[in-house]
Amino acid sequence: MSNISFKELLQKIFFSKEEILRLLESQGDDRQLLFAKAAETKKEFVGNIVYFRGLIEYSNRCSKNCYYCGIRRENPFPHRYTMTDNEVYDAVKYAYKERYSSLVIQSGEINSQKYINQITKMLKEIREITNKEMGITLSLGEQSEETLQQWKDAGARRYLLRIETSSPELYSKLHPNDKLHDYEGRLNVLRLTRQLGYQVGSGVMIGLPFQTIENLADDLIFLRDFDIDMVGMGPYIEHSETPLFQYRDSLLPQTERFDLTLKMIAILRIMMKDINIASTTAMQAIDKMGREKALKAGANVIMPNLTPQKYRKNYMLYEDKPCIDEEADQCKNCLSIRVRLAGDTIGFGEWGDSKHFANRK
Numbered sequence: 001m002s003n004i005s006f007k008e009l010l011q012k013i014f015f016s017k018e019e020i021l022r023l024l025e026s027q028g029d030d031r032q033l034l035f036a037k038a039a040e041t042k043k044e045f046v047g048n049i050v051y052f053r054g055l056i057e058y059s060n061r062c063s064k065n066c067y068y069c070g071i072r073r074e075n076p077f078p079h080r081y082t083m084t085d086n087e088v089y090d091a092v093k094y095a096y097k098e099r100y101s102s103l104v105i106q107s108g109e110i111n112s113q114k115y116i117n118q119i120t121k122m123l124k125e126i127r128e129i130t131n132k133e134m135g136i137t138l139s140l141g142e143q144s145e146e147t148l149q150q151w152k153d154a155g156a157r158r159y160l161l162r163i164e165t166s167s168p169e170l171y172s173k174l175h176p177n178d179k180l181h182d183y184e185g186r187l188n189v190l191r192l193t194r195q196l197g198y199q200v201g202s203g204v205m206i207g208l209p210f211q212t213i214e215n216l217a218d219d220l221i222f223l224r225d226f227d228i229d230m231v232g233m234g235p236y237i238e239h240s241e242t243p244l245f246q247y248r249d250s251l252l253p254q255t256e257r258f259d260l261t262l263k264m265i266a267i268l269r270i271m272m273k274d275i276n277i278a279s280t281t282a283m284q285a286i287d288k289m290g291r292e293k294a295l296k297a298g299a300n301v302i303m304p305n306l307t308p309q310k311y312r313k314n315y316m317l318y319e320d321k322p323c324i325d326e327e328a329d330q331c332k333n334c335l336s337i338r339v340r341l342a343g344d345t346i347g348f349g350e351w352g353d354s355k356h357f358a359n360r361k
């Protein structure tokens with residue numbers, strides 16, 4: 001164990017696993033120093049500007065069965081929906097009018113040719129509607145090289161695929177053990193997105209059953225080693241209609257999962273100074289001020305929900321998901337206030353590409 005002071009530790013440019021553990025376990029004054037250093041790093045390297053990504057939860061149909069997720073294939077409860085083309089384009093027009101300049105299209109994982117072509121068609125149309133001014137991120141699960149290339153050619157710039165955990169052992173406890181849920185397979189798709197020239201996003205869940213603090217330190221090292229451009233990390237939140245719910249009594253209290261997530265964001269900001277880090281919706285599910293706190297801890301991206309209100313209750317990945325009763329306008333207004341409360345300004349009309357991606361090239 002190194003005997004340097006906590007202040008000295010924060011000045012280092014490269015943390016060992018042991019040092020990351022010390023940061024994750026910090027309490028009291030040390031914890032405050034960690035957040036102060038992260039805020040200072042954010043200001044210096046990415047500025048106090050927050051970028052909006054309009055989130056379109058396109059469909060809750062999914063071919064997979066992840067043990068944590070409320071829209072997994074075998075959950076009979078959510079009414080399955082796919083947004084119509086016009087609903088998607090209305091959401092895009094709203095985002096364009098409000099000068100969001102970036103969109104995230106997310107859905108359950110579907111690999112049929114019909115679905116692939118449908119996404120391609122939508123991407124082309126979105127480019128037309130927005131005069132090619134909209135940065136598009138896809139978060140549509142594991143797809144083949146051909147598909148990823150097709151979507152890139154049609155206008156997608158960024159791809160978000162959370163690795164969920166960097167531990168293959170833990171991964172196998174969170175998913176069925178079959179070809180469809182294979183850790184190496186998921187990692188390979190992440191590598192593919194990099195090879196194809198996407199800005200690459202990943203992330204993990206924090207506070208999962210069976211997860212240790214060492215796992216979380218390894219997650220941060222994984223994101224650094226992968227040289228990731230964008231990160232979305234959030235607390236795991238249980239859902240009663242999922243297999244992992246049986247372990248609910250073994251979980252850390254939600255407040256501790258929340259605090260660990262804030263620390264993960266702060267440490268990552270110090271480790272990877274110029275990446276984009278999202279302040280995720282799951283933070284707000286636990287703490288009403290959760291997203292502001294994440295911005296203060298180093299996050300610089302926020303995702304106002306553009307999904308039509310009638311679908312939102314069916315995109316329940318976890319319980320108590322916030323903003324399910326709001327329309328896009330209310331969502332935007334509430335987020336604008338939140339961003340200002342956190343001391344940041346919104347980068348309207350700016351793509352807000354990952355500076356890390358540009359610097360790496």
Ligand code: SAM
Nearest residue numbers: 068069107108109139141162235236237317318
């Ligand atoms: N289907 C795509 C995929 O899995 O990559 C994209 C959509 S999926 C719903 C997006 C993310 O939701 C997952 O990567 C996972 O981290 C998160 N998620 C799912 N269930 C969750 C839960 N119970 N608590 C917190 N996050 C959850």
Ligand code: SF4
Nearest residue numbers: 062064066069072108
């Ligand atoms: Fe499907 Fe993604 Fe949920 Fe897994 S996390 S069940 S792939 S929507």
